[in-house]
Amino acid sequence: MTDFIKTSASRSLENAVQDHFIPAEAPWSGIVRKGQTIRVEDSYGQQAIDTLFYRADDFAERYSNQDTMRAQGGAYIGTGTKIISNEGNVMLVMTADSCGRHDTSAGACSCESNTVRFGHGTKYLHACRDNFVIEVTKHGMSKRDIVPNINFFMNVPIKPNGEMTIVDGISAPGDYVELVAEMDVLCVISNCPQINNPCNGFDPTPIRVLIWDGED
Numbered sequence: 064m065t066d067f068i069k070t071s072a073s074r075s076l077e078n079a080v081q082d083h084f085i086p087a088e089a090p091w092s093g094i095v096r097k098g099q100t101i102r103v104e105d106s107y108g109q110q111a112i113d114t115l116f117y118r119a120d121d122f123a124e125r126y127s128n129q130d131t132m133r134a135q136g137g138a139y140i141g142t143g144t145k146i147i148s149n150e151g152n153v154m155l156v157m158t159a160d161s162c163g164r165h166d167t168s169a170g171a172c173s174c175e176s177n178t179v180r181f182g183h184g185t186k187y188l189h190a191c192r193d194n195f196v197i198e199v200t201k202h203g204m205s206k207r208d209i210v211p212n213i214n215f216f217m218n219v220p221i222k223p224n225g226e227m228t229i230v231d232g233i234s235a236p237g238d239y240v241e242l243v244a245e246m247d248v249l250c251v252i253s254n255c256p257q258i259n260n261p262c263n264g265f266d267p268t269p270i271r272v273l274i275w276d277g278e279d
Contacts, residue, residue: 074100074275081274087267088256090194092201094119095244098277100158103215103252104239106271109232109264111217111255113171113191115210116146116154119247122204124150128167128211138221140165140213146242149210154248159241162234166219169229170211171195172257194253202249214255215240217262231261243277 076082080099085091095101103112118124130147132138140146141163146155171191195209216234221227254270257263 076273079273079275081272083272085252085254085270085272087269088194088254090198090251090253091272092198092249092251093272093274095155095248095250095274096276097244097246100241100243100275100277101155101250102159102239102241102271102273102275104237104271104273105162105216105234106236107268108234108236108238109216109266110234110268110270111232111257111262112215112270113195113253113255114213114215115195115251116148117202117204117208117249117251118148118152118154119249122202122208122249124148124152125208125210126154126213128213131167138168140167140215146213153245155242155244157240157242159239162216162238162240164216164218164233165240166214166217167211168221168227169214169217169219171209171214171253172255190257191253191255194256195251198251198253214262217255229260229262232264 083091116126127147127149134147135144142157142160144157145153148154196206199208216232218230218232219227255263256267258265
């Protein structure tokens with residue numbers, strides 16, 4: 064998998080303070096300290112990565128897709144986007160993006176939504192909401208604390224009339240985003256297990272998360 068890594072000129076894999084491989088369909092969570100950079104890598108391409116952020120010392124403050132879109136005046140997440148909390152504070156800033164398409168409107172798949180969209184035969188399949196519940200409960204939260212999330216690398220075109228649909232992803236193997244934390248945050252990821260729409264190319268794959276300390 065290392066062959067797929069695209070490194071930024073200012074840092075190397077050797078000095079990453081955390082390096083996590085997240086299996087296909089699996090969840091992950093971890094703390095990113097103020098000043099640290101987190102890289103979320105789509106190691107094999109065409110993989111949606113559902114992501115939430117919470118203030119590390121007060122989980123009641125968490126990512127707000129409405130405030131983030133309003134603050135930047137756009138529907139997508141990209142380089143320069145300030146990730147805004149429900150308290151109006153900047154949680155992180157996206158500093159690098161090798162893909163160029165990241166959704167924050169379509170939300171996370173669930174067993175219930177899969178049943179509505181794809182039929183009762185899909186209800187048993189694992190979903191992002193399940194992954195989020197697994198991870199947030201490790202930190203004393205519940206399903207009530209799961210809010211609308213970022214979908215890194217998920218391609219969701221929005222028409223002028225507001226209609227949107229999930230289509231084939233455009234991310235290539237090794238594409239990544241990097242965000243610098245403006246406060247200590249808990250990052251919660253669901254490596255999306257969806258196989259009924261094209262967000263993962265109908266074939267969920269592993270991803271990688273790296274964290275670097277801030278530059279002195």
